[in-house]
Amino acid sequence: MGTALTREQVLALAPDDSSAKAAGGLVADAKWPTLGADAEAVWGECQGSGSKPYQAQVDLAALVSRCSCPSRKFPCKHGLALLLMFAQRNPRFAAGARPGWVDEWLSSRRERSEKKEKSVAAEADRVSADPATAAVATAKREAARWKRIADGTAELERWMADGLRRGLGKFGAEQRKEGETMAARMIDAQAPGLAPRVRDALEATTAGATRYPEAIERFGLLQLLVEGVRRRAALSPSRLADLRTALGWPADKEDVLAGGEALADDWRVLGQLTTEPEAKLTERRVWLRGAASARYALLQDYSYGGKPWERAWPDGSVHRAALSFYPGSVPLRAIVREVGNVAAASRPGADPVEVAFDAASQAFAANPWLPQVPLTLDAATPYVAEDGWRLHTGAGELRLRIDTAAAWSLLAFSGGHPLGMMGEWDGSELLPLSAWDRDGAHWARQTDA
């Protein structure tokens, strides 16, 4: 990892601007009485306000850090500063003997991951020990959940039909309140994936005349989900998987690892974003693309209460890894089975706009419930139009979903020249995640925003 690490990649790890800024202030030899590194980790002691220096260390394989300071940020400024100095090739990081505290942490990390593997294996053993009983229990549980979902979606169907009968133009405060209740009802019905879809449709009815077609489309797609639940027994396995994912009931991770489509490739990290779908809950979406297969893969993680991610995926890095895909008509979401060395980085490949949109069209045709598909465009010029931020391509234009600060930083990056760009396309807007210019310089939505 060491030789590939750049300053931008380190800054991309910062949880917020102020951490990055504080870390910048700590990048000074004088602050660090000791520094060291070996193949697996870097470490250092940073003189803080107390008498005892803070011990900061980073596991280079996963770019996960630990520090003895009391900061709740993760990584803290010490971890970031350590990596920044490492990325500057500070000569004091000469290979040296690892101190006890580093060794202790690294071995505890190793032990924990071994333990986890063991418990997965133990669980598999337990299941295989009595497959018949286990299968019966699972089937019973699933049947009960389907029953609740079917009851809930039937209510949703009635409510939507009532709304259409009355007319969306007459939607008032009372209907919006009912809609909110209906969204909450979907969570009770164990179909949490429907709650945001109901809210989005509801929001489109209140946003003025221009968004009524969108509201109708959203209600229509919800109706298709209701029909799907009703006809679940007749659906193909991949269609059923599409349905379950849309309902918020994806396949179990263990099942995906055991039976999902596996694919080994050199996976390049194209771009990523973290969002906070609810208070305290963070979602991270990391988009990968295989060098040989040209397949996209989405690593989707959730963290509660600011718990650190198991691994960082710096933009632009390439990992030789085996992934297991979740089932579905358009398999995108995947789990990392094993990750090997970092492969040599090359320029990201991009598609001509027509090709990229062909693929997006195929994906939406196969699964209309996909919330978004990845797009990698080869020559796209962002610009500011009267009605907002847009992207110009040789084959037409795209609206951009981007906040003002990020938009100006993207514009500064492009200077009006075409860029390679990767983002999420939701059918009407592109959420740009990363971009690169003809010289190979990189822009990322989050670090520069």
Next chain:
Amino acid sequence: MTAAWVKPALVGVGEAVAFGLEGELGALLARIAVGEDAALDYARSAGVLAACQRAATAPDPRTARLPAPAADDPQALPASHPWVGAIDAVFTSATQPAGYELRLKFEACLRLAEAGLTLPRARLPAALEAGQRSQGLRPALLPVLGARGRWLAALNPDWKYAASSGPALAAANETLVWEDASHLERLEYFRRLRERDATAACALLQSSLGELPAKERIDFVTAMAIGRHPGDAPVLEPLLKDRSRDVRFEAARLLALLPDSAHAQRLIGWIAPLLAPKRGLLSKGWQLEAPETADPAWAAALVEVARPQHEPLGERAWWLYQLVRQVPLAWWIAHTGMSPAELVAWADKTDWKAALLRGWRERVSRHEVDWIEALLTARTRDARAAANELLALLPVAQREKHWPDTIDALWKDGEAHDVIAACALGETLSRRYSEALLPGLYACFDDDRLRHDYALRGCLLEFATLIDAAAIGTPRPVARRADETPAMADCAQTFERILLLRRALHASP
């Protein structure tokens, strides 16, 4: 979704909706419309159409005309440059811009300009925003924006101030500049023209005066001080009757400096008879009298007869002061043969001390260092306030003699803020004075005063930006109290950060 399809859903689906589609899609819609419930059928059909809509995803075929791309910036700070970290840190948008932030940004811009570099593109939005908030930053910022920065600024109305500056302007057709440029650009152009060809500048101003608002007129009239010459009088004379009081006074001050102008002659004609040689038994000296009666001709020379209500000077002193503040200081030296120091000492003994000193302080300019030094020695009731204004006219190194050289003394006498105020953006204290102050600055962090005195905390941070770069040396961690509060810790860290950043910016590239 066509309007015909949308309409039933808006007004209420009462009966079966005909979508009027043929082919496979039409057949499918016909098949799923069971007919029991029109609204439910509509919802299903909408689902099918929405799915088709998604499958037909494509870019918007409209194509706009893109703005021309920015020219290359070969001088942009390269990513491998040792300053990159410091420039990034300085131009990270701060939520609460403090004084020291502005000074750091200004200094960073100056350093880039000295090295012939421009800001890296990733920092341009933050830099342009900083310039939007602070006019003071702009003179340093504009030269380091590069082509990319000016291109970006042109796209954002908030950044218009930066859109068309730079060498492109200087090279452009001059009449075009005058007609289309912003006020600041025209002013800049006018100053340069004054240096090059004062008469041409005069003519240009005269032809444009009629269309300039007062706020702009005063800036141009002030700029007439550059390259002053007798030919200015015809332009300045009519300005004595300008609608704006500021313009009238500025014009009067300038005219007074042109010995052949009618205005200067009139002033001398009034003041000279008031100053008479006095022959004593042992020495000769000068005797000054204030005017006995008001002269109606004064009005044309901006000398007001009526004394303002709260004016501390008496009536005759008020008349005298108004004459003194216009008469060039050089006249006093030439007329009496005394030096500025002797004149100030003489004034101290006259009956008209307050009027004289006040007038001279207003008349003195930054070129008259002898006068400034002399006036600083005068002891009057308003000396403290006056001293600050006088000191601000002196170069930093000459000001420092008048300040105590420890932060403790500066803070105790309330002069620390004067020191800060006296240093313009981009200006630092001398190396000698910085070296004298620095140990005291470090020592403050070990002091319990910082706990409650938030003003001192802010002051220390500004001083960190005023210390001469060469005096910083190798910044050392400040001594910290074990019982420090978060605000103290924050201040200490920021102090260290500022010194580290400044040292990094002054490390040779």
